[in-house]
Amino acid sequence: MRAGLTILAATFAVAAAQPGAAQNLTLPSSIAAGSAFTVQTQGSGNGTLYIVGLGQAIKRDVQLGSTVFFAAGSLYGAGQYTVVLTGAGANETEALTVTPSPDPGAVSFLARPSRLPVGLQDGITGAVYVFDPYKNLITKPENVSFDLTGPDGKTQTRTVPTVLGAAWTELDSTAHQGNDKFVARIGSVASTRVVGQVPGDPCSLKMTASPAGQDVRLQTDPIRDCSGNAIPDGTIVTFTENYRGGESTVDVPIKRGIAQVEMPAHPGATISVASGVMMGNQIRWER
Amino acid sequence: MKRNGVLLALLLGAATIALIAIGTIWPIPSALAFAGGQGLRPAPTTPEIAVRNLADDIKTRSWGRAYGSLANKAEFTQAEFQHDLTGYYQSLRSYAELDHYDVRPLHQSADDAVIRLDLYWSTMMGTSESTRDVHVVRNGNRWEAEWPLVKKPVVPPQVIPVNYLRWDVIYPTGGDDWGEQGVEAPHVRIIDMHPVQRAEGVVILGELLNEDVVPAYVSVDATLLSKDQKPLGTEGSFDKIMHVLLPKQVTPFFINFPNAQLSDVGSIRMTPFSTLVPASADPVIGIDSQHLNPVPNPSLTGNLINQSGQVVNVAHVLGTFYNKNGQVVWVADEYVDRALLPQTPVPFKIHIPEDLARSISSERTVVATYSTGGSV
Numbered sequence: 001m002r003a004g005l006t007i008l009a010a011t012f013a014v015a016a017a018q019p020g021a022a023q024n025l026t027l028p029s030s031i032a033a034g035s036a037f038t039v040q041t042q043g044s045g046n047g048t049l050y051i052v053g054l055g056q057a058i059k060r061d062v063q064l065g066s067t068v069f070f071a072a073g074s075l076y077g078a079g080q081y082t083v084v085l086t087g088a089g090a091n092e093t094e095a096l097t098v099t100p101s102p103d104p105g106a107v108s109f110l111a112r113p114s115r116l117p118v119g120l121q122d123g124i125t126g127a128v129y130v131f132d133p134y135k136n137l138i139t140k141p142e143n144v145s146f147d148l149t150g151p152d153g154k155t156q157t158r159t160v161p162t163v164l165g166a167a168w169t170e171l172d173s174t175a176h177q178g179n180d181k182f183v184a185r186i187g188s189v190a191s192t193r194v195v196g197q198v199p200g201d202p203c204s205l206k207m208t209a210s211p212a213g214q215d216v217r218l219q220t221d222p223i224r225d226c227s228g229n230a231i232p233d234g235t236i237v238t239f240t241e242n243y244r245g246g247e248s249t250v251d252v253p254i255k256r257g258i259a260q261v262e263m264p265a266h267p268g269a270t271i272s273v274a275s276g277v278m279m280g281n282q283i284r285w286e287r
Numbered sequence: 288m289k290r291n292g293v294l295l296a297l298l299l300g301a302a303t304i305a306l307i308a309i310g311t312i313w314p315i316p317s318a319l320a321f322a323g324g325q326g327l328r329p330a331p332t333t334p335e336i337a338v339r340n341l342a343d344d345i346k347t348r349s350w351g352r353a354y355g356s357l358a359n360k361a362e363f364t365q366a367e368f369q370h371d372l373t374g375y376y377q378s379l380r381s382y383a384e385l386d387h388y389d390v391r392p393l394h395q396s397a398d399d400a401v402i403r404l405d406l407y408w409s410t411m412m413g414t415s416e417s418t419r420d421v422h423v424v425r426n427g428n429r430w431e432a433e434w435p436l437v438k439k440p441v442v443p444p445q446v447i448p449v450n451y452l453r454w455d456v457i458y459p460t461g462g463d464d465w466g467e468q469g470v471e472a473p474h475v476r477i478i479d480m481h482p483v484q485r486a487e488g489v490v491i492l493g494e495l496l497n498e499d500v501v502p503a504y505v506s507v508d509a510t511l512l513s514k515d516q517k518p519l520g521t522e523g524s525f526d527k528i529m530h531v532l533l534p535k536q537v538t539p540f541f542i543n544f545p546n547a548q549l550s551d552v553g554s555i556r557m558t559p560f561s562t563l564v565p566a567s568a569d570p571v572i573g574i575d576s577q578h579l580n581p582v583p584n585p586s587l588t589g590n591l592i593n594q595s596g597q598v599v600n601v602a603h604v605l606g607t608f609y610n611k612n613g614q615v616v617w618v619a620d621e622y623v624d625r626a627l628l629p630q631t632p633v634p635f636k637i638h639i640p641e642d643l644a645r646s647i648s649s650e651r652t653v654v655a656t657y658s659t660g661g662s663v
Contacts, residue, residue, distance in 0.1 A: 114471040115499075198500040201535075232500045234452035234568045236536040240651075247577040249652055250594075253451050253533060253568035264575060276496055276535035277478060 024064070025085045030097040033134050036072040039083065041065060047087030051096065053079050064088055078136035104142060105133030109184040111193035117200040118227050120173045124148060124195055127168035128184045137165040145185045146171065151178025151197065173197050175227040199229035205237070205280030207273045212262050216241075216285055218271060219260040230257050235275060241285075243269035331356075334400035334423035337430040338390050341421070342404060345372060346385040358424050358431035368434060375439045376626035377600050377659060383408040383415065383624060398425045402432075412526075412603075412622040440631045447596030447629060451568035454502050473503030475561040478537070481615050484549040491542040492615045494607065495559055497532035502566035505532050507559050509542045514553035520544055527620060529605055529655040531566055538653060539607040541618040570595030572602065572654040575632060585644030590632035591623060591654060599627035601657040606637045611648040627656070 026040035039049060043064035051058040055077035062068050064087065075081070081096040108129045116123045126146050130138045144167040149155045152174065160167040173180070173195075180195040203226035210217050218239050223231040237259035241248040243266035252259045263271070265285060273280035331337035337356070344353035354365040363371075374380040386409040393401040400423045408415045422433040459469050480493035489511065497503045506528060511519040527541035570593055577589035587606045593599050602623040610616045621637045639647065 114469065115501075116471075201498070232534065234454070234502075235500065235534040245578060246589075247650070248573070248575045248589075249577065250571065250573040251533075251536065251653065252571055255451060261571075261573070263573070276498060276537065 025083065025092045025094050027083060027094055027096060029095070030099060031075070033078050033098050033101045033132060033136050034073050034076045035101070037070050037075070039068045039070070041068065041085060043088060045088030047085055050084040050086070051075065051081050052084070053077060053081035053098070055079065056081075076134040076136075078132075078134075100136035100138045100140075101132035101134060102138075102140075103132060104130050104138060104186045104189045106131045106135065107144070107184055107186060107189055107191045109191035109193060111182050111195060113195070114193075115196040115198055116173050118173055118177055118197050118225065118229060119175050119200065122170040123173045124171045124180070124182065125168065126171070126182060126184055126193075127166065128162075128186075128191070129166050130162055130186055131165075138162070139165045142167075142186055145183075147181075147183045147185065148195075149181040149183075150174035151176045151180070175229075177229040199231050200225040200227065202231050202275050202278045202280075205273055205275055205278055207239075207271075207280060207283065209271060209283045209285060211265065211287060214265060215262040216265040216269075216271070216287075217260065217262050218273070218283075220254075220258050220273060220280070222257045223254060223259070223275070231275070233257070237273060237275045239263060239271065239273055241266065241269050241271045331430045332428065334395060334402055334430045335390055335392060337423050337432050338402040338404055338421050341432050341434075342385070342388040342390070342406070345406070346388070356431060357434050358426065359433040363434075363436050367436060367439070370439065371434075371436050374625055376598050376628070378626040379410040379412060379415065379601055379622055379624040380408065383410040385409075386414065393420065399423060400430070408624065410622065410624055412601075415622065415624040417624075440628050442628050442631060445596075449569050449596055451571070453565070453567040453569075455565045456563045470563055473497055473499040473501050473505075473532075473561045473563060475499070475503055475505055475532070475559050477507070477557055477559055479615050480555075480557060482549060482552070482555060483616070488543060488545040489547040489549050489552065490544070491555065491557075492539070492618050493557075494537050494539050494615060495528070495532070496537050497534060497561070500534050502534065502564060503532045503561040504530055504564040505538065505559065505561045506530065507540045507542065507557065509544075510556040510558070511544060511547060511552050512554045512556060513551060516553060519551065520547065526603070527605070527618060529603070529653055531564060531655065533566065533568060536653075537651075539605055539615070539618040539651075541620075570597055570599055570656060570658070572599070572627070572656060574604075574652045574654065577650070577652060579639075579647060579650060582641050582644050585639040585641055585647075587619075587637040587639065587650055587652070588634065589652065590634050591627055592632050593627035593629050596629050597658055598629075599656045600659050602627055602633070602635075603655040603657075604635045604637060605653050605655070607651045607653075608639065608643070608647045609649045609651075610646045613649075616646055617643050 024042040031037045041064050045064050047062050047064045049060045049062045078098050078100045083094045083096050085092045110127045112125050128144050130142055132138055141161045144160050146158045146169045147155050148171045156171050158169040160169050177197050177199050182193045182195050184191050202223050207218050207220045233254050235254045236251050239250050239261050241263050248263050250261045252261045269285045271283045329336050341353055350369045354360055354368050386407045389405040391403040393403050402421050404419045404421050406417050419435050423430050476496050476498050478494050478496045483490045491509050507524045510521040513519050522542050522544050524540040524542050529538035573592040573594055575590045575592055580586045605620045608617040619637045621635055623635050625633050627633050
């Protein structure tokens with residue numbers, strides 16, 4: 001609807017405009033989006049004032065010779081506008097530039113990934129686009145502050161100037177698992193994302209064996225990554241028992257930090273443990 | 288002209304009546320079987336005929352007649368006999384049809400015999416094979432089969448605490464702004480990949496690892512590229528993969544390109560796919576007594592043991608076979624057509640191509656399961 005009105009008004013304005021006429025229209029060459037402004041007209045009688053741009057069009061019936069006032073927020077889309085005054089022999093066109101409001105009103109903040117292993121250098125990426133309160137991209141350089149607060153409360157901060165409205169940075173994941181609070185701030189405007197830091201691969205995998213009736217009970221030590229974080233419950237640990245003429249395998253999820261299982265006790269069996277591509281110790285069961 | 292038409296109608300009518308009469312008096316065996324032609328089947332004058340008659344009754348699901356023909360029917364009920372064949376719990380066998388069977392005499396004397404009965408069931412996931420050695424006894428001038436009933440497994444009353452993890456996923460709702468975070472797809476990695484030329488085409492074998500801390504639904508696609516980098520074809524792993532991978536779990540995959548030639552292939556583009564899915568770490572399935580059986584009939588056999596308290600209705604066993612260098616040389620699978628009851632071993636057998644059997648020195652087996660939620 002608005003686009004249709006814009007096209008209609010622009011067509012009409014261009015057709016009606018007669019360049020080279022006397023100076024009947026006085027207005028600022030540039031205003032900030034959303035700011036109030038006035039247009040001074042000359043002459044007498046009734047006329048119509050059009051302000052036409054790509055995203056917005058305004059039509060106002062005016063008394064020629066008067067000052068037309070546009071309240072704050074009337075013209076909010078940044079870009080180039082054509083101002084046309086018609087009526088009572090006064091056909092005149094002027095250009096008006098609307099620039100983004102200087103005060104940031106919103107940031108679009110893209111933080112990736114939402115989940116990553118601990119201790120990854122430049123693993124977290126933050127990118128922002130800075131907008132004014134009317135959603136115009138602010139293209140003049142602004143300093144954006146990126147704050148990443150880890151689960152241990154320590155904060156990494158980067159201040160990055162925007163280039164054509166965008167700023168981005170890369171930050172390290174810390175050594176502790178948990179949630180990072182990732183904040184992009186410009187002036188009083190901030191946007192927050194949460195980045196999950198999860199344990200890395202198991203650093204060492206060690207199991208012990210003990211008899212359990214006809215079976216052998218296998219149990220790992222608490223499984224941690226190289227930063228000391230507990231590997232999450234549900235992670236699969238594979239126990240493999242090789243014995244004369246056969247093999248037994250069980251994929252066991254970690255429960256309360258450890259994995260345990262009971263397997264048939266075959267004298268002379270070799271039992272190994274692994275999780276993903278991480279191999280653990282081997283045990284030879286002689287009983 | 289009119290007389291010719293009447294003549295033709297009379298001829299067609301007579302031919303139809305003649306064919307109906309022939310089909311009724313001398314029916315072909317398959318038509319007879321489907322029609323349940325009891326009176327026309329051969330009398331069980333030999334052990335082999337007795338077992339064949341029994342198998343025919345199983346094939347046509349004539350449970351009453353099959354049960355009635357048994358010599359040892361006093362030992363169990365007809366319902367037990369039927370459930371022994373169709374499964375006591377819901378499983379692939381519940382909906383299977385007996386496709387065909389083989390009988391093979393193992394031993395025979397004047398009064399008894401042992402006949403091996405190989406039953407080939409047609410299930411939703413392909414053919415499933417089971418074997419019974421049937422003891423047959425003479426009763427006058429007739430032979431009667433003694434059905435080797437496998438009794439319903441008895442699971443002792445017990446309480447099995449199940450407190451394994453379960454993962455639920457909440458996806459972003461509509462109306463989020465451009466920068467709103469989604470939930471990261473699980474990170475998966477192909478840790479091994481190996482193309483093999485087989486008589487039927489090119490096969491790509493490999494293994495995929497879920498290196499994340501969340502469960503993943505995974506699949507793998509492969510595209511064969513010619514030497515000038517033009518695509519020759521794309522195929523997926525379909526069901527030759529374990530689709531739901533828990534954290535740090537590894538699945539084999541098998542991608543088949545029928546009629547392709549490895550000599551035409553310049554490179555292969557692998558595309559692993561993963562997405563978050565709700566999942567549970569339960570049930571845990573142990574694989575016991577795994578054994579690589581040599582040629583002839585090379586296979587991997589073993590027992591599945593359900594360590595959960597829940598009935599597992601369908602189990603899909605995937606075997607990865609390695610040579611002495613640790614390289615994947617084959618991937619094969621089998622759907623177990625019986626439900627897995629808690630703590631009750633169920634055997635499986637995965638066939639291995641005979642030409643590859645000698646190069647296999649180790650294997651790794653994983654099991655994917657499906658449960659309808661029932662318990663014993």
